[in-house]
Amino acid sequence: MQFEKLDFEYTDDVTVINREQFDVHMRLYEGYINKMNEIDALLMNNPGLKEANATYSKFRGIKRGETYALDGVILHEFYFENIGSPNNTPDADIRQLLSKDYGSFEEWQEHFVATAKASRGWVVLCYDPRSDRFRNISLDAHDYGNIAMSIPLLVLDMYEHAYFLQYADNKVEYIERFMDNIDWQVVKDRMQILQ
Numbered sequence: 001m002q003f004e005k006l007d008f009e010y011t012d013d014v015t016v017i018n019r020e021q022f023d024v025h026m027r028l029y030e031g032y033i034n035k036m037n038e039i040d041a042l043l044m045n046n047p048g049l050k051e052a053n054a055t056y057s058k059f060r061g062i063k064r065g066e067t068y069a070l071d072g073v074i075l076h077e078f079y080f081e082n083i084g085s086p087n088n089t090p091d092a093d094i095r096q097l098l099s100k101d102y103g104s105f106e107e108w109q110e111h112f113v114a115t116a117k118a119s120r121g122w123v124v125l126c127y128d129p130r131s132d133r134f135r136n137i138s139l140d141a142h143d144y145g146n147i148a149m150s151i152p153l154l155v156l157d158m159y160e161h162a163y164f165l166q167y168a169d170n171k172v173e174y175i176e177r178f179m180d181n182i183d184w185q186v187v188k189d190r191m192q193i194l195q
C-alpha cells in the first residue's frame with residue numbers, strides 16, 4: 001500500500017493555528033508520508049535481515065523509523081481531523097463517558113490540559129480496553145508512550161513545531177485555543193467503535 005497525504009484544507013474559521021503555522025506543519029506531516037513509503041520499499045527490498053543487530057544495523061534503523069514515521073502519520077491525521085471551529089461543545093453523552101473515569105467533564109479537561117503541559121510530543125485521550133477506562137496519555141515521541149491496543153479519541157500535537165512559529169513559547173495559549181476549538185463530533189464518531 002502506498003501512503004498518500006490526506007487533503008487537509010486550511011480555513012479561516014479554524015482559529016487554533018494560522019495559515020503560516022498550518023503550512024509548515026503540513027510539510028512535516030508530508031515528510032512522514034514520504035518516509036513511510038521509503039521504509040516500506042526498503043522492507044520489501046534487501047533490508048539487511050542477516051546483519052540485524054541491536055547496537056547498530058541498517059535493519060535496526062529501518063525498524064526504529066517504521067514505528068516513528070507511521071505513528072507520525074496517524075497522529076497528525078487524528079490531530080488535524082479533530083481541530084474544529086470555535087464554540088464546539090461536547091454533548092451529554094461525551095460528558096458522561098469522560099465523567100465516569102475523571103469525576104466530571106471539567107476534571108477530565110483539567111487532566112488533559114496538565115498532560116499537555118507535561119508532554120514533549122503528544123497528548124492523546126484514548127480508551128484503554130484492558131482496564132476499561134479512558135486515559136489521557138503523554139507521548140514524548142510519536143512512538144514513545146503509547147498503550148498497546150488503546151484507541152485514540154482526541155489528539156493534540158505538543159511538539160514545539162506545532163505552535164512555536166505562531167505562539168513562540170506561550171504554549172498555554174496554544175493549549176487553551178485548542179481546547180476551545182475541538183471538533184467534538186469527530187471525537188464522538190471515534191467513540192462509536194467502543195459500542
Ligand SMILES: [Fe+2]
Nearest residue numbers: 028157159162
Ligand atoms: Fe506535528
